[in-house]
Amino acid sequence: MSISSNKYGYIPGLSRQVSRLFFGCAIRPMNLGQDAGELLDAALENGINAFDTARVYGESEASFGRWLRTRSCRDRVILLTKGGHPDFSRGEDGNSQITRRISRKEIRDDLEKSLLTLRVDEIDIYLLHRDDPSVPAEEIAGWMDELVKEGKVRTIGGSNWTHQRIAAAREYALAHGLTPFTVSSPHFSLAETQTDLYGDNCVTLTGDANAEARAWYRENPVAVISFASLSQGFFSGRWTSDDFRSHDARLKPEFIQAFGSEKNLLRLDRTRELAAEKGCTVSQLALRWGFSQGMNLFAAVGSTSPQRMLENWQALDLPLSAEEADWLTGK
């Protein structure tokens, strides 16, 4: 296992070192319940010990659980899963409906299903996949603490929670001797999103509007596990700014809408230019940029290729100066 200090970090509440790269398990083969052994083996053998899945990623938990059993590697792995995702459905009028599922019972039911599907006794990092701001954060903090006390989960937090709600849950927990949230999983990447990436108020830390949130994470002992850390493949190296400007037919309109702003296209051009200069890939440079932003950051990335995941892993050791990092953002 590589011993580079850039590659590992600590998450408050976990005693083991955690790889700064989380293998994103929301990839097609795993969602379909297929065997992903080759991909997962390559990740673990190269030192990536953290894996991000969720109750709602199709058959991803089942695929991951099978791999854990066949390799007998549970004790080498940091396992993150999520529950409490809302139901998205269509009402009789054809309009989409969102039913939030943040109650004590729904959270417990989801966790029990995850434990059964993954066939493990305990989850290392358990996150609520979305928030329901109508439920007091203090109440949720109490429900989540119960799960820790029962030995079902080790650390807790929220995905797509605002930092203010994370702060409220923490404040209450710390004042009442409960386990505080120590993990937050929002979107964060070099490209700013112009749309709600996955629906129902996904939270992002990118952009000027979220400077206060990033400052909060720099000052508080809460780890950030970013998702869509390569902007859903905007920084895969497969696309140029011209592809976006010309609305290349291979690009989905919602992808262009989410990431195709002039600001992002400049960032893409600059990332391509600096990557060529440094002799690394566009993905490596874009990923490395996130770690220059001063938070206790871990990045979830999805890839269907062992080689590309290894490239992502190697990116953590790339040299990048503060000036270069600023330049990439267009400054």
Ligand SMILES: NC(=O)c1ccc[n+]([C@@H]2O[C@H](COP(=O)([O-])OP(=O)(O)OC[C@H]3O[C@@H](n4cnc5c(N)ncnc54)[C@H](OP(=O)(O)O)[C@@H]3O)[C@@H](O)[C@H]2O)c1
């Ligand atoms: N908490 C949440 O609400 C939430 C929401 C979304 C996602 N997530 C988590 O975050 C993970 C990642 O998100 P994501 O997959 O949507 O976006 P992403 O990681 O930003 O982008 C994935 C895309 O990048 C490509 N890619 C990855 N590494 C590459 C490399 N080295 N070179 C070139 N292309 C590369 C992949 O293609 P190839 O497969 O061809 O390599 C894929 O098309 C998910 O798997 C999931 O675990 C969490």
